[in-house]
Amino acid sequence: MDGLMDVVQSILGAGPSVMLPIIIFIVGIIFRVPVKKAIISGITVGIGMIGINLVITVLTTNVGPAAQAMVERFGLNLTIIDAGWPAVSAGTWAQPIAAVMIPVILIVNLIMLALNRTKTLNIDIWNYWHVSSVAATGYIVTKSFFFGILCGILFTIIIQIIADKTAPKVQEYYGLEGISITTGSAQGYAILALPVGWLVDKIPGINKLDVKPETIQKRFGIFGEPMIMGIIIGMFLGLLGGYDFIGILKIGMNMGGVMFLMPRMVKILMEGLIPIQEGAQKLLQSRYGDREIYLGMDAALATGSPAALSTGLLMVPITLFLAVILPGNRVLPFGDLATIPFFAALVVPSRKGNILHSVISLTVVMAAALLMATNFAPVITQMAQGIVKFPDGAAQITNLDTGGNFLKWIFLKLSEVVASIM
Known part of the structure; x- marks a missing residue:
């Protein structure tokens, strides 16, 4: 088991910019894409992911300090620290059940595809840790390896179903043809935010407010440009953090840069995925019709x-x-604050890009997420004990990505029920 974990850790340690090109190449060959085209596709996807990660780094290195400055400025004193998804991911992969889950997830996915129970081939192996965290939760709470695996299998099936159901809106709104989103954090927040968003859309007055980037640009001209919106929001965060004038300008420009560059990085990645998607569709149509x-x-x-x-x-x-x-x-929110745009991934398309409705929906869900993250803290603390260096003064840690994830919290409660009757 230790040897298997070492192999898993070394592969995952290479990061998505190395893993994805290899995975894309293999998938391309399986779908009978010419070798040259499969190689180019894999490399292009890897380069696109490098660009996305560079922009995300700009996002996190600016939002993180701004959030910390807000915490210090307003004197927030809460006892459980949000250590962020990297800490919980590290704690997850350290569990003996985690390495087993990678082949289990792949096998379940392939069986569902063969039985026509899903349309999604989940190639985002980097984010398999979300499933492994559920399996690890079941294992830690019940001390049962079998039950942990069962939790992971059930969570995999749920991810596949949600990915399929949300794919049409994802593809239509984001222009990501043939793509579904299988990230466990995005799905966990969406499962609550989608019905909340439907209710928000029924509130008289608010349902008439159309706050989309396009309408903002139409009404406010240059101030509706994405880069200008980024600058304004960035300066607002700097102002709340008590930055000086130059600091406010700097974070504003960085957020404007994120708004401007991110769509271009995604476009590069999509250029690499298109040949794979076309190859997959061609092969499936030859065997299964439409x-x-x-x-x-x-x-x-x-x-x-x-x-x-x-x-x-x-x-x-x-x-x-x-x-x-x-x-x-x-919970003192901190580590996962810069990850919140990922939580919005499946919410925004359902609201047709309406920022106001999306913010209202996520505000309601975030209130529940903080309470769930508080409740999840003992298990996450145990998961990360001895693996992660806890922040100064933190007796317990949690995070918003896993601890505040409704789907994962349900499995925590299920595990506690099973543990009580074992």
């Missing part, structure tokens, strides 16, 4: 949308405000 297949990808592709990015950035101060006023919350 059957469709989607390539399951990271929610990072959605951040090419100004509406998704704007929604996520606006949710940063809102989340901090909720943490202060929400009765029962003990």
Whole structure:
């Protein structure tokens, strides 16, 4: 098991920019894409992912310090620290059940494809850790390896179903032809935010407010340009963080850069995926007629949308405000604040890009997420104990990505019920 874990860790340690080209090449060969085209596709996808990660780095290295400055400025004092998804991911992969889950996820996915129970081929192996975290939760709570595997299998099936159901809107709104989003965090937030968004759309007055990037640009001219929106939101975050004038300008320009560059990086990645998608469709049509297949990808592709990015950035101060006023919350949001645009990935298309409706929907869900993250803290702390260096003064850690994820929280509660009767 230790040897298997070492292999898994070394592969995952290479990062998506190395893993994806290899996976895309293999998938391309399986779908009978010419070798030369499969190689070019894989390399193009890898380059696109490098570009996306560079822009995400700009996002996180600016939003993180701004959030910390807000925490210090407003004197927030909460006892459980949001350590972010990297800490929980590291804790997940350290569990003995995690390495087993990679082949299990692939096998379940392929069986569902063969039985025509899903249209999605989940090639986003980098984010398989979301499934592994559910399996690890079941294992830690019940001490049963078998039950942990069962949790992972059930979560895999749920991910496939949600990816299929949300794919049409994802493809239509983001222009990601043949793509579905299989990231567990995006799905966990969407499962609550979608019905909330439907209710928001029924509220008189609010349902008439059309706050989309396109309508903002039409009404406010240059101020509706995505890069200008990014600059304004960035300066707002800097202002809340108590930055000086130059600091406010700097974070504003960086957020404007993120808004401008991210769609271009996503476009490069999509250029590499198109030949694979075409090859898959051609092969399936030859065997199964008009059957469709989607390539399951990271929610990072959605951040090419100004509406998704704007929604996520606006949710940063809102989340901090909720943490202060929400009765029962003990979580200090921090590590996953820059990840919130990913949580918005499946929400924004359902609201047709309406930033206001998306923000309202996610505000309601984030309130629930903070309470779930508080409840999840003991298990996440145990998962990361001895693996992750805890922040100073933190007796427990949690995160919004896993701890505040409704789907994962349901499995936590299921595991506790099973543990009580074992």
